[in-house]
Amino acid sequence: MEGERFCVSDPEPSRSESSSATSLSRRHSLSLSGAQPSQMDDDLENECVSEAGDIGDRALQSNRNSFSGSFHYLSAEDVVLPSYGFWCRDRAASSVIPSVSPLPEEILSLSIVVAVRDQDKKQENSNKLPKWLEYGSCMTHLAFFGILGVLTRYLLQKLFAPGTAGVTSDHTILYLDLPSNMVGSFLMGWWGVVFKADISYVSDFLAIGLTTGYLGSLTTFSGWNQKMLELSVEGHWVFALLGFLIGLFLAAYSIIFGIETSRGFRQFLKRCSGSSSASSRKTWRVDSYKRHLAILAVLLLMLGCLWSVSGILMAQEFRSDSSETQLWLACIVGPLGVWIRWFLARLNGRGLGKTGLLKWIPFGTLIANVSAACIMAALATVKKEVNSKTCDIIATGIQFGFLGCLSTVSTFISEFNAMRESRHPWRAYAYAMVTMCPSFGLGTLIYSLPVWVKGYK
Template identity: 55%
Template sequence: MDHGQNESEPRRSGSFSHISSTNSSLRRRSLNRLGSSHREIDDDSVSEAGDIGDRAFDSKRHSGSGGLMFSFDNLEENVVLPIQEHSFKESQLDVVASPLPNVILLNKDQNEECKKDLPWLLTYISSRIHLAGLGILGVLTRYLLEKLFGPQVIGATGDHSYMYIDLAPNMLGSFLMGWFGAVFKGYISNFSPELAVGLTTGYLGSLTTFSGWNQKMLELSVDGQWVFSFLGFLLGLFLVAYSFIFGVETAKGLKWVFKRTNLSSKCGFSQVNNIMSRVILIVVMVTMLGLLWGVSVTLLKKDFDDDNSTSYLWFGCIVGPIGVWIRFYLAQLNGQGLGKTQMMKWMPFGTLIANVAAACIMAAFATIKKSVNDKHFNTVATGIQFGLCGCLSTVSTFIAEFAAMRESKHPWRAYAYAFTTMIISFALGTLIFSVPVWVKGWS
């Protein structure tokens, strides 16, 4: 502080000194956690880069973001630091300048308001509604992208090519994960932690699908196109990884524009979440989920009897949220390791189990469809594959974890994780799908 400060403000000077000291400590802790460079990420935490399930709402460990804010984002820009109660009198300024850029200092009344939160049960229900509603939107978006880039329109992807039919949704979902799962997730969490998790785990997790990717490679191998199958995995991993990186870089560029123009402050992006806005959002999500389920049931009844080709989509929208919820619960295993010693803590076992399980279920239904020649059963089976398996598995979270591991002190773990997921899924899928097809001679 300036030595020429008025004698009548010694209390304020002392409080600013205290705040400056607190901010310096906070800055050091943030930098220690994030790392001073992209190669200094905590290796015990990279497996939490994607999703951590219910632990996302544990304020003692995370700031509501639902995932690790690894090196792509800066926690300091979203910090809300309450003023110590003894620092100012209630009649003094409500908001004061801070030595730490972009840190909001609140008085006692505002601090009490920020401490208010939704009841636990309402938060629990709200998070599941967000996951379900946005998960169905992810299923619909995936369907539209498959049709748009598939043989019937653009023709960039296909069922019998290493440019598999789900490539476009996987690339777009990975790109958007760079935006909403890495760079802007903290801003969204400030408004609503449930929305942040709903967008990443619900929408992007359902927009992308690992099980569909694995099944297409299995079908190529069954037809003897082993080279295409290998290229599909290799090229697919390359394209989704760089889609995520491109998403991160473009989001950081937009974030820089926000800083230069101070647009984030003007639009209220830096404001703390409040109860009323979250309640309104819950009402919107409940209404949206009710409409999506209602329309899906109505259209399924209509199309199911007529054997319409879109009937599997509506069944997939109905059962899709089940896959999202299971994946959300499995995500609690991420960052926990194996056994009491927490061996291989760096491996996101929740995401691994979700992807492998979905790939196996999809392969099993593909095998059953070969043996059961019934249109109605095919509709139900395909709906489960497209909806439940598509939402249970994810590429966007998978690639976010892959990217975080590549930026850690042991980048080889990223490739160990990726190839472990692919090899196990493909090997089990071969036993469940390919071997029966070869033995029975099904076309």
């Protein structure tokens, strides 16, 4: 029926419980202060849209009350509140917005949240993880999955490069990182939107590792921007413009395709599993101190092995003049880029200044992408100036590893898609322009102008 509205329980919008609870209490305080409902809805939507990708360590700071992590994503098995346990979707507008309720129901909803949390805290307070251990777990998951993302990106580059499939190239609009950006955006629809609540129910740290760590490192914005700069240096300005447009178009439709296919698969799983799904999920849930420490110990062991093997292979390949040296250096320095991007994500949803100006812009992701693009352009200029084998290996390894992990397309396109489905779809394209134009403009000043002036080849 046209214009019909229906309610679905989270995790379809994939909002974190900490953000939902914070938004609920903020909405309640705004109601008591006399704020208009439309203004409250705009503020909440702006914050939720800009937090569609990640909120960094704010999740640890806001709600430290669980073994499996420090924040939860709502799932079908969670408590359903009268208004805020559901999200209303307008079939005609195809947008997801919070349902609006009168003030008495808001107070009732807030009371239920407080009652449930008080009951949970009595059982969990004695088993809280130390804050340093929570941060250590996040950093370990991010580093381990970040290295896996670097390796996957390298394999996809080689698979579609001219030497094998011949789909991508350094001299066409189908740049080398396009397949990894598309695959990462597609998987973000699965792991970062539809199934993020279910993954978080098992382990919040696993959800962080898969989305921020693996998918954020699998995709790279700085590599995309640098390839367009190189095309512009060669005089192919039309190719550079088309490269940005096609890259954005394919990444945007990759996440849409991922969301649609994962929703269909989710419905298939519900029909097949029935009532046994809840019990099976609880079996795998990391909800005890021993389980948490066991997983952390295993990940630390595997992370140490990855770093050790990368260091040994880097030394061997460097002596044998192999191009693989850059890959192993990238695996060593890649986690540093993931960690910085995760900490910058705390700026998402906060806006500028005390008033929270432009709260709908995820400034953490924006800063990570633009800064990584500028540093990558600077290193490319250094390679042209120094023109030595050692400099090329070190600079390329840092570009592929550190800067490739510092910048991300999967998170960027998740935020873009959330803005496109909001009540202000123009913000998605404004956000894309704010990200791409400064990156390309500053990259032209840092890389293209020196190449033109000094005549580098």
